[in-house]
Amino acid sequence: MNNKDYLKLDNQLCFAVYTCSKEIIRLYRPFLDKLGITYTHYITLLVLWETDPIPFKKLCNHLYLDSGTMTPVLKSMEKKGLLTRSRMENDERQISISLTQLGRELKEQAATIPLQMLCRTQLSPEEANTLRDTLHRLLKRLPQA
């Protein structure tokens, strides 16, 4: 690559990742609107559908989000009746997050989203998996916060 091309927008890996991220999240909207939730709510539920209850801090780590982001998100989800937040008995500093019945029930309605989204990306399952694995390897190798 020519030296003067390094600063070209279309040569930036970061911009490609950043734009893809936003555009894919935009495609989720019609599906998530039906459930009345946002993308951030959705990935929070994905974690909880696998692990319930879960400590606040562990949830944040899974999602790569900090307490400044997650505290208001979880409070709004609590208000919608999707989950409950409670202090842990053995350590009053920690918060435990649990799904409500409503939060658990949403899983069924969400079950068809991943395949419909795959469809919308126009990728074959193999292409999608390969790309996802490449990104996971990149993420693992990035310098930590």
Add this chain to the structure above:
Amino acid sequence: MNNKDYLKLDNQLCFAVYTCSKEIIRLYRPFLDKLGITYTHYITLLVLWETDPIPFKKLCNHLYLDSGTMTPVLKSMEKKGLLTRSRMENDERQISISLTQLGRELKEQAATIPLQMLCRTQLSPEEANTLRDTLHRLLKRLPQA
């Protein structure tokens, strides 16, 4: 993939892209802090360093950002003395964005960022280019807004 695995967080392509995007942008911070700008300012400058002046709408399209996002961003960059905004003579609805001398001068200081960032991703130039091209192809195939 087992049916019940579709909703697992780590199987989601979108979450991988979204997380990589945020983590890579985080790595830009020390470099951009030195220039006193944000990542959004940076990508805006990347466009302007290639095309100056540029109509507001064209800039938005390049960056995949809408007027609701870009109007305040450009106003704040104008306030910092990086660019100017002016109505177009032949069509008073349109805004033309031009770099100031200061905005042009920042390019020199930014010149080393891309290679330093490549370094921080721990990817070879070939790996980075391949991944970037894959994402561009995906972006192009996604259903438009």
Add this chain to the structure above:
DNA sequence: TAACTTTAAATCGTTTACAATTTAATTGCA
């Protein structure tokens, strides 16, 4: 055990991000 350190979550301030609406200029066409 009292003071210091560490840890966890909440809070605060700033910046993005986008959908939806508004305002104003231009274009199309009857």
Add this chain to the structure above:
DNA sequence: TGCAATTAAATTGTAAACGATTTAAAGTTA
């Protein structure tokens, strides 16, 4: 020409996102 439709950017409202700080609980140690 005059009015409806379109277009461009700004505005409004809401929801992230994160750095930095604060508050409070728990752990450490002198």
